[in-house]
Amino acid sequence: MIFCQLACLDSISILQYILGVEINMNYLPLFLNLQNKQIVIIGGGQVAERRLIRLLPFKENITIVSPALDKSLRQLIELHNVYWLQTTCQQEHFKKADLIVIATNDPITNQYVLENAPTSAWINAAHQAEAGNIHFPITIQKGKLQIAISTGGASPILAKKLKKSLEAELPDQYEQYIDFLFEARQLIKQLNISVATRKQLLHEIVEKPIYSKKDQQVWFEKLKKTNVMHD
Numbered sequence: 001m002i003f004c005q006l007a008c009l010d011s012i013s014i015l016q017y018i019l020g021v022e023i024n025m026n027y028l029p030l031f032l033n034l035q036n037k038q039i040v041i042i043g044g045g046q047v048a049e050r051r052l053i054r055l056l057p058f059k060e061n062i063t064i065v066s067p068a069l070d071k072s073l074r075q076l077i078e079l080h081n082v083y084w085l086q087t088t089c090q091q092e093h094f095k096k097a098d099l100i101v102i103a104t105n106d107p108i109t110n111q112y113v114l115e116n117a118p119t120s121a122w123i124n125a126a127h128q129a130e131a132g133n134i135h136f137p138i139t140i141q142k143g144k145l146q147i148a149i150s151t152g153g154a155s156p157i158l159a160k161k162l163k164k165s166l167e168a169e170l171p172d173q174y175e176q177y178i179d180f181l182f183e184a185r186q187l188i189k190q191l192n193i194s195v196a197t198r199k200q201l202l203h204e205i206v207e208k209p210i211y212s213k214k215d216q217q218v219w220f221e222k223l224k225k226t227n228v229m230h231d
């Protein structure tokens with residue numbers, strides 16, 4: 001009987017039917033500054049730890065709620081002074097949260113948080129991605145360069161594989177080179193030059209990358225000499 005009903009539906013509708021949640025496949029990739037946002041991570045296992053590592057730049061605003069913590073997570077929170085509430089999760093713990101990570105192994109708690117979270121909160125549901133409204137992509141970071149990859153929950157393993165192959169393609173000096181691009185762009189913006197020349201210079205340093213620090217220095221000196229700077 002169920003098969004008969006499912007046969008008339010497309011794959012998303014079948015998934016919605018099986019999971020009992022509405023699936024919205026529209027996700028917008030963004031880079032967020034979570035300063036001054038309240039972050040609550042519920043659970044103290046491996047997934048909670050993976051999320052904490054990603055959220056560490058905002059560690060002052062993080063609360064972890066869990067009756068127990070894995071050893072490595074405990075070490076991490078001690079090292080970074082992250083606030084831990086050693087208890088099972090209640091609504092009062094997340095009622096003012098802006099970002100909630102649900103990472104417990106207890107289906108009842110997971111469902112309870114989903115049903116009682118503030119409607120304005122961003123929710124990452126580790127047990128069932130579609131039940132939340134944000135996914136954590138896998139990321140590659142080389143200094144100021146960040147690349148985020150998501151398969152929309154189709155295969156975190158593929159995302160990991162793609163990360164490895166992309167990383168292998170990036171030259172070792174990339175982090176330093178990106179810093180050079182940043183400084184060069186700041187300098188070029190201050191120069192008394194035409195818009196066309198500015199554009200040409202900005203393109204040139206990308207099309208003909210200068211990786212060695214020494215050559216970058218030479219490039220800076222040359223540029224400074226040939227132009228009059230604004231004060």
Ligand SMILES: C[C@@]1(CC(=O)O)C2=NC(=C\c3[nH]c(c(CCC(=O)O)c3CC(=O)O)Cc3[nH]c(c(CC(=O)O)c3CCC(=O)O)/C=C3\N/C(=C\2)[C@@H](CCC(=O)O)[C@]3(C)CC(=O)O)/[C@H]1CCC(=O)O
Binds near residue numbers: 134138150152
């Ligand atoms: C990239 C990475 C970042 C991170 O987690 O930090 C990540 N998963 C990683 C690994 C991983 N995850 C899982 C396995 C076991 C194998 C497997 O089952 O496939 C492995 C492999 C491993 O551990 O190596 C199981 C799993 N994952 C999700 C569910 C629930 C569901 O599908 O609904 C379940 C089933 C849970 C269960 O049934 O128990 C969901 C999500 N996992 C996501 C990200 C988001 C989508 C990203 C995308 O589409 O690319 C999303 C949607 C959630 C989110 O937004 O948080 C991280 C990279 C590894 C690393 O960096 O080491």
Ligand SMILES: NC(=O)c1ccc[n+]([C@@H]2O[C@H](COP(=O)([O-])OP(=O)(O)OC[C@H]3O[C@@H](n4cnc5c(N)ncnc54)[C@H](O)[C@@H]3O)[C@@H](O)[C@H]2O)c1
Binds near residue numbers: 046066126
């Ligand atoms: N998204 C992903 O990448 C991914 C990967 C693997 C597993 N998962 C899912 O994420 C969830 C967590 O996985 P894990 O490997 O970290 O599990 P885990 O078993 O290692 O940890 C679960 C944690 O939840 C805590 N907990 C249990 N009941 C709680 C409650 N009422 N309040 C607060 N904390 C409570 C436990 O103390 C424990 O620390 C599971 O549902 C699993 O299916 C997701």
